[in-house]
Amino acid sequence: MNYNNRVCALFDIKIPIIQAGMVWCSGWKLASAVSEVGGLGLIGAGSMNTDVLRQHIVKCQQATNKTFGVNLPLIYSDIESHIGLILELGVKIVFTSAGSPSKYTSQLKQNGIKVVHVVSGLKYALKAQDAGVDAIVAEGFEAGGHNGRDETTTLCLLQLLANKIDIPVIAAGGIYSGRSMLAAFALGAEGVQIGSRFAVSSESSAHDNFKQAVIDTEEGGTDLTLKSLMPVRMLKNEFYTKVKNAEMNGASAEELKIILGKGRSKKGIFEGDLKEGELEIGQISSLIENRQSAKDIVEEVWQEFLERKAYLSLL
Amino acid sequence: MNYNNRVCALFDIKIPIIQAGMVWCSGWKLASAVSEVGGLGLIGAGSMNTDVLRQHIVKCQQATNKTFGVNLPLIYSDIESHIGLILELGVKIVFTSAGSPSKYTSQLKQNGIKVVHVVSGLKYALKAQDAGVDAIVAEGFEAGGHNGRDETTTLCLLQLLANKIDIPVIAAGGIYSGRSMLAAFALGAEGVQIGSRFAVSSESSAHDNFKQAVIDTEEGGTDLTLKSLMPVRMLKNEFYTKVKNAEMNGASAEELKIILGKGRSKKGIFEGDLKEGELEIGQISSLIENRQSAKDIVEEVWQEFLERKAYLSLL
Numbered sequence: 294m295n296y297n298n299r300v301c302a303l304f305d306i307k308i309p310i311i312q313a314g315m316v317w318c319s320g321w322k323l324a325s326a327v328s329e330v331g332g333l334g335l336i337g338a339g340s341m342n343t344d345v346l347r348q349h350i351v352k353c354q355q356a357t358n359k360t361f362g363v364n365l366p367l368i369y370s371d372i373e374s375h376i377g378l379i380l381e382l383g384v385k386i387v388f389t390s391a392g393s394p395s396k397y398t399s400q401l402k403q404n405g406i407k408v409v410h411v412v413s414g415l416k417y418a419l420k421a422q423d424a425g426v427d428a429i430v431a432e433g434f435e436a437g438g439h440n441g442r443d444e445t446t447t448l449c450l451l452q453l454l455a456n457k458i459d460i461p462v463i464a465a466g467g468i469y470s471g472r473s474m475l476a477a478f479a480l481g482a483e484g485v486q487i488g489s490r491f492a493v494s495s496e497s498s499a500h501d502n503f504k505q506a507v508i509d510t511e512e513g514g515t516d517l518t519l520k521s522l523m524p525v526r527m528l529k530n531e532f533y534t535k536v537k538n539a540e541m542n543g544a545s546a547e548e549l550k551i552i553l554g555k556g557r558s559k560k561g562i563f564e565g566d567l568k569e570g571e572l573e574i575g576q577i578s579s580l581i582e583n584r585q586s587a588k589d590i591v592e593e594v595w596q597e598f599l600e601r602k603a604y605l606s607l608l
Numbered sequence: 609m610n611y612n613n614r615v616c617a618l619f620d621i622k623i624p625i626i627q628a629g630m631v632w633c634s635g636w637k638l639a640s641a642v643s644e645v646g647g648l649g650l651i652g653a654g655s656m657n658t659d660v661l662r663q664h665i666v667k668c669q670q671a672t673n674k675t676f677g678v679n680l681p682l683i684y685s686d687i688e689s690h691i692g693l694i695l696e697l698g699v700k701i702v703f704t705s706a707g708s709p710s711k712y713t714s715q716l717k718q719n720g721i722k723v724v725h726v727v728s729g730l731k732y733a734l735k736a737q738d739a740g741v742d743a744i745v746a747e748g749f750e751a752g753g754h755n756g757r758d759e760t761t762t763l764c765l766l767q768l769l770a771n772k773i774d775i776p777v778i779a780a781g782g783i784y785s786g787r788s789m790l791a792a793f794a795l796g797a798e799g800v801q802i803g804s805r806f807a808v809s810s811e812s813s814a815h816d817n818f819k820q821a822v823i824d825t826e827e828g829g830t831d832l833t834l835k836s837l838m839p840v841r842m843l844k845n846e847f848y849t850k851v852k853n854a855e856m857n858g859a860s861a862e863e864l865k866i867i868l869g870k871g872r873s874k875k876g877i878f879e880g881d882l883k884e885g886e887l888e889i890g891q892i893s894s895l896i897e898n899r900q901s902a903k904d905i906v907e908e909v910w911q912e913f914l915e916r917k918a919y920l921s922l923l
Binding site for chain 2: 298416445447453467469479481541602605
């Protein structure tokens with residue numbers, strides 16, 4: 294059955310579930326698997342140089358005829374050459390994050406690309422809408438990885454946007470089950486973006502150690518930290534404890550930068566160093582109990598969404 | 609129209625909206641107004657000695673024939689005499705918070721009182737269920753005032769509880785509109801507890817300065833702080849900045865205790881000292897734009913809940 298709403302129409306997909314573009318997790322394998330089953334897969338360009346990104350886009354195009362997208366963190370140094378590549382290879386959908394949507398949106402849209410921007414607050418949502426993006430992802434405090442400074446939760450953020458934003462809203466942060474997808478729709482969203490569950494999927498390029506660590510995570514196992522640099526939600530491991538202790542002792546942003554160093558997320562997520570790596574993941578990780586295929590995740594969430602929607606209407 | 613679910617049946621109410629027991633806000637005026645219109649009003653005993661609590665319970669009984677309850681923070685020093693009073697005056701419903709539910713639940717229940725415990729995580733919910741409470745309030749990170757250490761948001765917390773808790777779940781934290789009430793129901797809750805909106809209501813005993821400060825609050829205007837003592841969400845004012853700066857400079861729990869001193873929340877909420885007081889309020893305060901009667905709040909949320917439920921079933 295094809296679902297029909299503005300998010301499905303915008304991306305030409307049949308299930309309004311988007312797989313988040315995530316560093317070291319979401320290459321062509323994951324993105325094409327999600328798009329094949331009817332959702333929207335995103336290649337996470339944040340951990341790729343332009344040559345690597347080229348390989349992933351080409352392989353994704355070979356693996357599926359369905360539409361997929363690329364997630365571009367706008368603060369990334371390779372941004373200009375990434376955009377050139379996206380235009381060259383005819384990518385149809387771009388999700389931008391971590392930066393101003395005013396700089397590249399019109400260039401992308403003039404080339405027929407659908408543009409979605411990730412925001413953590415109403416003020417950023419209004420700016421993105423003014424910049425002409427086609428939709429926004431509203432991402433709350435419970436999301437993994439980089440996060441907003443105001444710490445607005447997904448529940449509060451969606452209420453802040455209600456009746457204030459005309460373009461479609463995609464909810465992100467804390468979306469695990471079909472129940473939470475339905476909650477997002479109750480709040481006015483027309484799609485959801487799921488990260489953590491797909492980070493642990495069979496098709497994710499994350500290291501097995503990382504996947505297992507997420508599966509083993511218990512309630513309260515993540516925290517938003519590095520707030521004086523750029524807030525990041527991660528698993529509580531040795532590296533996290535080092536950062537947290539430094540913060541508790543009044544470390545400056547400069548001192549935190551030194552502790553952070555370079556390549557921490559690669560070390561943790563891709564190389565599987567559970568002690569020294571930065572293990573970016575969302576608050577719902579304690580709910581993840583096994584490794585599933587991308588297909589099973591999409592179908593399970595979608596099935597529960599439809600069942601709960603029917604159930605709720607009878608309450 | 610009477611709604612019929614386990615929360616309505618438990619409290620003998622017709623609308624499953626509970627007004628949170630809040631220090632310096634929720635006396636007999638607010639509690640009786642909420643109960644009169646069909647929800648459940650709670651007297652917040654956390655800011656009352658036993659004599660004051662007696663006056664509020666008696667006046668509430670005179671003001672309404674409907675059931676109302678008392679919220680008892682279990683760490684409060686007057687707890688034994690408060691419980692004696694509750695038994696003496698025949699209060700039918702007690703919400704306990706901030707302490708172990710195992711100590712007083714059976715005593716209260718043996719006296720025919722319905723007992724509800726407020727929790728911030730699945731492990732606490734399971735303990736409360738084992739202790740024999742009749743329902744739990746699941747309160748997320750976005751809630752005002754005292755808060756859990758794990759920082760689990762309402763959206764994540766309700767998913768953690770789904771299929772794990774048999775007794776009714778009441779959602780709290782970030783509940784502003786009928787949309788969010790419906791979201792809570794989509795996630796499995798059977799009632800909602802609303803704090804911030806009622807703190808600003810006409811019947812709230814909070815100082816006008818406090819109410820106006822909440823109305824004037826913008827996005828990102830609250831923060832969870834005092835984490836090394838007991839996490840509290842409050843408005844960002846001069847007192848907050850003092851605490852935050854001390855924390856950034858590595859202040860110990862002892863040093864924070866000295867900065868906090870005594871009577872901070874009374875000073876802020878009841879006496880209206882916006883500079884030196886502790887202004888406890890939830891993250892949705894930026895959505896509150898005017899002072900409403902308790903009746904209007906209940907009816908507005910309930911009406912939107914019903915409308916959105918009908919709308920969602922057609923999506």
